[in-house]
Each structure stands twice: as structure tokens, then as C-alpha cells.
Amino acid sequence: MKKWTFAAVLMCLVLALAACGSNKDEKSGEKKGETIKVENNFGVSNKDGSSTETVKNTVEVPKDAKKVVAFDMGFLDTLDALGLSDRVVGIPQNAVPAYLKKYTSSEYKNLGGLKEPDFEAVAALNPDVIFISGRQASLFKEFNEIAPTVFVGVDSTDYMKSFKANTELAGKIFNKEDEVKTQLAAIDTKIADLNKKATASKEKALIVLGSQGSLGAFGAGSRFGLIHDVFGFAQSDKKIEVVPHGQTVTSEYVYEQNPDILFVVDRDSAIGEKTSVKKDLENELIKKTNAYKNGKIVYLDAATWYLAGGGIESVSKMVDDAAKGLK
Structure with a gap:
């Protein structure tokens, strides 16, 4: 039988441990990236505006998310204004404002209607995060089973507060805080001028x-x-x-x-x-x-x-x- 020296045995142990460590990393999918906790708290309403239930939970959104699904055109607008069009992978393409028409091209997956999402198409994209608003509120559970889902509907009873909160959230998730501050300051100035005249x-x-x-x-x-x-x-x-x-x-x-x-x-x-x-x-x-x-x-x-x-x-x-x- 071939004799093993101590040095050879030690080298084999080192290599074996290194291999185990590598397999463990592959099996666990490497270290998770940083996430941001976002609290959802919104009502689901009937056609007459009466509330049927309240959805309240916390989801963890990947910091600097790479694959985004947007079912709210206002939030898509904000992503576009912040230069994040490359993060968007799909939207409902049946009702898109003219100034956002580029998102109806084949570069972006068509995900059905604002009120009738194609959940299979959404799931196939394997998104990092999904943004929805009032038209999809009753479908939150279905969306959230696919990926962390964030409600970004605007509260009409306090429009600017909710608009700013949503915009600041976008800045926080996508590392655009400074740009968001600049954009919001410019809007505040425009509104103050109009308000004074009106x-x-x-x-x-x-x-x-x-x-x-x-x-x-x-x-x-x-x-x-x-x-x-x-x-x-x-x-x-x-x-x-x-x-x-x-x-x-x-x-x-x-x-x-x-x-x-x-x-x-x-x-x-x-x-x-x-x-x-x-x-x-x-x-x-x-x-x-x-x-x-x-x-x-x-x-x-x-x-x-x-x-x-x-x-x-x-x-x-x-x-x-x-x-x-x-x-």
C-alpha cells in the first residue's frame, strides 16, 4: 500500500474543506443582497368607493432591483424620469399615455390589462419587485406570491404627501435620493407659483x-x-x-x-x-x-x-x- 506523508494528508484536507465551502456557497445561492423593508397599508374598495378590506403587511424589496414590473403608470413615469427604463421588464400595455409609449415596444413584456393581469407572463419574468396601485389592489395576494409587491397608489385626500412618499421610495430603492430631492424641489416651486396665481x-x-x-x-x-x-x-x-x-x-x-x-x-x-x-x-x-x-x-x-x-x-x-x- 502506498504510504501518505503528513504534508500530503494535510493538503488533501485543505482541498476537501475548500471544496465543501464552494459547494455550500453554490447550494445556498451566495450571500443575499441588501433589501429594504416596505410597509403596505391600503384599502381595497368597491366601485362605489366603499372599503371592503385593508391590506397591511411588510415586504422586503431588493436594493437597486434589476427586474421591475410596473402596473401603475404614475410610478412607471417616475422610474422613467429617474433614468431607470432599463430596469423595467414588463407593464400592462393596453392603456399607456403617449409620452410613455416606448414601454409598449417588444423590448418590454406585455402583461395584460390594468385590471386583468396576465399572471403567467408576470411570473415568467421572475421580477425582483412589482409595483401596483388601486386598480390592482384586490389582486395584491396573487402578485405578492410571485415577487415582493408594493402598493404605490396616490391618496387623493393628501395627494402631495403620498406622491412624495412614493417618489422618495423609488429614490431609496434605486439609489436616486439626490435626484429625487432635486425633482421634487422643482415641482414644489412650480406648484407654489401656480397656487399663488390661482x-x-x-x-x-x-x-x-x-x-x-x-x-x-x-x-x-x-x-x-x-x-x-x-x-x-x-x-x-x-x-x-x-x-x-x-x-x-x-x-x-x-x-x-x-x-x-x-x-x-x-x-x-x-x-x-x-x-x-x-x-x-x-x-x-x-x-x-x-x-x-x-x-x-x-x-x-x-x-x-x-x-x-x-x-x-x-x-x-x-x-x-x-x-x-x-x-
């Missing part, structure tokens, strides 16, 4: 959503309420009910309110359907209002307001849009 004008405004011949009115605290709450425009009617699609109103109502400024969101246009909102709205009654007589019916950029609110680019666009009411 408050000084004392003109009363009304916001309506038009869709397939119907009208919904929105006031403070609603999905478009930042026109009043943040931008400083006075309301023509302070008793508007806060519901998801607006308080149902008629041309007679608008005529009676006689707003100095009428802000209009064309839902049909926003979702790519044939629209007659402008034709239906500007009837003989509406033509008798101050808004029409003074050329102050302002058709807001529908896709931005209806689909992509709460993003760095969209909020800046919304300020510019609303400012048209003072010209």
Missing part, C-alpha cells in the same frame, strides 16, 4: 370627467381634487360627493354652477376609445357659462390625469395643464 384670481372652477355621454363632477379630496387642494383653485360647488367616477351631474348642473373655469377630463380619449365628449359637452347650455364665454373650458391631458397621475413627469404636466385656466 388664489389671487378668485375665479371659481369645476372639474368634470366626461365619458360616453355622461358627466361626473369632482371636488376637493377626489382623484382630481389637487386642482383645489394643492393648486389653489376655488370650487364652484363645495358639496360635491367624493366617489371614484365623480358625482353624476348634467349640463343643467354645470349651467347652474356657472364656473369661471371648467376643467374637463375626457375618459374615452384616455383609454383609446372613440370620443364625443367635447361635442356633447359644449351644448347650448354650457355655452352660456362664464367658462365658455371667456374661453376657459380647459381640456386636460386625459391620459396623464386619468392613467398616470402621481409621477414626477405627470405631476409637472398637471401643473402646466391647470395653469391654462388662468390664461
Whole structure:
């Protein structure tokens, strides 16, 4: 039998231990990267706006996540503004604002609809994180089983606080804190300037959503309420009910309110359907209002307001849009 020297035995042990260490690393998948704990706390609502349940939990999101799925167009807007388009791997491509159309190319996976996600397609991407908002709130559990899921919907009762929180979260996850501070400061400056002018004008405004011949009115605290709450425009009617699609109103109502400024969101246009909102709205009654007589019916950029609110680019666009009411 061949004799083994002590040195040879020792060398074999060293090599064996090294091999075990290597296998252990491969088996355990190496050291985990840094994560950020994010608390979700949001309500799931019925069509009438009433709450059915509250989702409250904590998820761990990989720091500087490389593969992102975005179901909220506002958060996609923010990722785009921060130069993070290369992190996005998929979105629902059926309703995307024109300024974000590059995300409808084959470079990004189509993940179904805003309210009807293709979960198989989402899972196949093996994303690091998924961002959702109100339209997907009831599907949180299904998303979170695929990857850490973060709710980034904007709270209309405190729009700027929630918008800033979401934007700062993006900065924290993707190491863009300084850029986020700069972007938010610029938006604050624009809003302060608009608010000063709107408050000084004392003109009363009304916001309506038009869709397939119907009208919904929105006031403070609603999905478009930042026109009043943040931008400083006075309301023509302070008793508007806060519901998801607006308080149902008629041309007679608008005529009676006689707003100095009428802000209009064309839902049909926003979702790519044939629209007659402008034709239906500007009837003989509406033509008798101050808004029409003074050329102050302002058709807001529908896709931005209806689909992509709460993003760095969209909020800046919304300020510019609303400012048209003072010209």
C-alpha cells in the first residue's frame, strides 16, 4: 500500500474543506443582497368607493432591483424620469399615455390589462419587485406570491404627501435620493407659483370627467381634487360627493354652477376609445357659462390625469395643464 506523508494528508484536507465551502456557497445561492423593508397599508374598495378590506403587511424589496414590473403608470413615469427604463421588464400595455409609449415596444413584456393581469407572463419574468396601485389592489395576494409587491397608489385626500412618499421610495430603492430631492424641489416651486396665481384670481372652477355621454363632477379630496387642494383653485360647488367616477351631474348642473373655469377630463380619449365628449359637452347650455364665454373650458391631458397621475413627469404636466385656466 502506498504510504501518505503528513504534508500530503494535510493538503488533501485543505482541498476537501475548500471544496465543501464552494459547494455550500453554490447550494445556498451566495450571500443575499441588501433589501429594504416596505410597509403596505391600503384599502381595497368597491366601485362605489366603499372599503371592503385593508391590506397591511411588510415586504422586503431588493436594493437597486434589476427586474421591475410596473402596473401603475404614475410610478412607471417616475422610474422613467429617474433614468431607470432599463430596469423595467414588463407593464400592462393596453392603456399607456403617449409620452410613455416606448414601454409598449417588444423590448418590454406585455402583461395584460390594468385590471386583468396576465399572471403567467408576470411570473415568467421572475421580477425582483412589482409595483401596483388601486386598480390592482384586490389582486395584491396573487402578485405578492410571485415577487415582493408594493402598493404605490396616490391618496387623493393628501395627494402631495403620498406622491412624495412614493417618489422618495423609488429614490431609496434605486439609489436616486439626490435626484429625487432635486425633482421634487422643482415641482414644489412650480406648484407654489401656480397656487399663488390661482388664489389671487378668485375665479371659481369645476372639474368634470366626461365619458360616453355622461358627466361626473369632482371636488376637493377626489382623484382630481389637487386642482383645489394643492393648486389653489376655488370650487364652484363645495358639496360635491367624493366617489371614484365623480358625482353624476348634467349640463343643467354645470349651467347652474356657472364656473369661471371648467376643467374637463375626457375618459374615452384616455383609454383609446372613440370620443364625443367635447361635442356633447359644449351644448347650448354650457355655452352660456362664464367658462365658455371667456374661453376657459380647459381640456386636460386625459391620459396623464386619468392613467398616470402621481409621477414626477405627470405631476409637472398637471401643473402646466391647470395653469391654462388662468390664461
